[in-house]
Amino acid sequence: MSEKESPVLKQEQEEDQVPGLEETRNPVRPFQVKSEDEEMNEPARSCDPQSPLQPDPDPEEEVSDSSDTEISENDSNETRVARLDVKIHEGDANVRRCDSNEKPISCSECGETFKKKWDLKIHKVVHTGEKLFCCDVCGTFFLQKANLRLHMVVHSEERPFTCDVCGKRFKRQAYLKSHMVVHTREKPFRCDVCGKRFSLKKILNKHMKVHTKERPFSCDVCGKRFKLKAALNRHMTVHTEERPFSCDVCGKRFKLKAMLKPHMAVHTDERPFSCDVCGKRFKLKYTLNKHMAVHTEVKPFSCDVCGKRFKLKDTLNKHMAVHTEVKPFSCDVCGKRFKLKDTLNKHMAVHTEVKPFSCDVCGKSFKKKGVLKTHMAVHTEVKPFSCDVCGKSFKKKGVLKTHMAVHTEERPFGCDVCGKKFKLKNEVKRHMKIHTEV
Template sequence: MMVLQNYANLENVLVGPHGEMYTASHHANETVNVKIEGVSVAAEEEDPLRIAVQEIKAEPESTLNELQPVHGEERQYSCDECGESFSQRFNLKAHKRVHSGERPFSCSMCYKSFSRQSNLKAHQRIHSGERPFFCDVCNKSFTCLSNLKTHQRIRSGEGPFSCDVCDKSFCEQGDLKKHGRIHNGERPFSCSVCYKSFSRQSNLKTHQRIHSGERPYSCDVCNKSFSEQGYLKKHGRIHSGERPFCCNICNKSFSEQGYLKKHGRIHNGERPFSCSVCYKSFSRQSHLKTHQRIHSGDRPFFCDACNKSFSEQGYLKKHGRIHNGERPFSCSVCYKSFSRQSHLKTHQRIHSGERPFFCDACNKSFSFVSNLKTHQLIHVDVCSKS
């Protein structure tokens, strides 16, 4: 017989010696006698039968329920907001915090708050360094049991939850549900500021930092901060020099997978972005956008010194050197410096003797196109005299 005394308004999950789960709820200051398979033990004593208190403040009308396995229970508690149903009232109550935004459990170290006490407990392991869950195969450790289970499924290649539309499989049912929104277009999470909607709550939370200006991820090297951890990770490669994405054709490496994908179009000739006016195509969307300014006449970049406008920021930067006198490109032979790299390249032909411009009439060569054009006037004069 199990005796539970003076536990105010608790709903409990009882876990048996073989992992089976049962539920019971009772009122304050009541003594509840529960007989389970002939086992008799006081609540304080150590025993294979453990009590996991899941929720405080049970509803006043709660009474002692007949014990039954959790997995066999009817999902009789439904959420008024989204219709999701639960077999336990405390699970419904915890779920409702997703909609209300209530996060009553706070970390005493960093003050981050959580909707569930179990999530707080898992979070606190970040500060303590505790990683109590170990993989039997590779001995890798985890702070959460769910992370270990996900890791084990990845190792085994198990993906028990499959999408009916595209057959993609997932280790977690929740991940399958989130994925399903790609196909059905569901976007249940909306921004209260601009009303933009998202398929995932995490995406909404990240988006909201645009409005709040929050940038919680800081670089340890230069102290630059970012709104997303992924941006911080990409930025970190500037300092580390890491370029993990490699082209299998020319072996050039990149810090981001997106850069590798764009680079790949050089080799495969893919130009997926087309101009709707002249149908010229480009390998990058940014190049198309720049090109379209030719048709629109848009010149959004202005010089602060002379108010001259440009269609590209790069052109403005080059122009700015006229005013500031900057000449960053130097000749390695005579050390003469230039404001533009193209001017340096032209100058270097003096030293190399390169003469890439040829006259069609007499085949004479020149270092500069301007010299070729001047020369061609000789042939024009000859033709006019004859």
């Protein structure tokens, strides 16, 4: 008998021959690499949902040992490149459009990129000047939302920022910061043209416009032009009858707040502004500045019609009424009309018996201050007004003016009764007595 077989070995052999046993096991089948020709001839899988589906092989189950199938490094690289070469359709919702750090939307003007279209739209106002943000209260438009947010403070009564020195309150911290220069004498900003110094740079910027002839801001009503927008805004009040600012003492109303403040000095006897030349004191700095012109012979303002020159611009403006026949100011009592309001105010004294101005020498009283000033010449021998023709001197300028008629042949004054002509108006009055004698 040949070599006896082991019972255990014999049993294993019998189990190998049992039909159907191989289905119960999971034998490892070697991964077979198909050639390029076999891959080309292999029928494509059907995409029809009704066709019997063949399960796609699990990638994890198909991975074979390196000893069974050898794939070169070049083949591996080509496989990865092929996977990356797949085109992604933009309509596929499952496809992620861009990485979170990417900025795909760019500005056509400057090339700056943004994540969102709205950010790009807001950015474009830099190039177009379009103002997208509107105030719901006053309708003012702004370029940036942050500017609108700051603007809304003006519609609130809250003033959270307080000056530690004087206690004045402000709506914005920037206003408080600008205000603090009031408590210091420093004026670090200097005008390169005239040398004038300012405490704030924005005031210097506004001042620089006085050195240019440009007037970019014009009034839509009368066409008058201004260098500053603030000056235009103040001017617009002349076209309205509104006077929103009233004096708490006398009730007088004003169109501008800036006019109310100087008016309040009327109700006090304080005169804080004094002239360095003559020592005269004034309630307002503006009045002092005008007064200083009396101490100089410079007359920078000239009339375009007659060439007469003046020290003050206000005096020139009043003088221009001489060259027109318009008399807009009328007396409510007698109806007489005047070219200047000052002349009307002086005229009103004739309708009252009050004579508030009295002479310190003789005690004579007068209705007008100017008449008193003229009267004072009778108490002195000084005759400052002399005739350029004959040299005769006079105490009063009016008398000199009347005297000049003797050096001319003109007789502008005539008698309404007989028609006789005279050089002086006083001569006509004396002559009229002839026609009134009984």
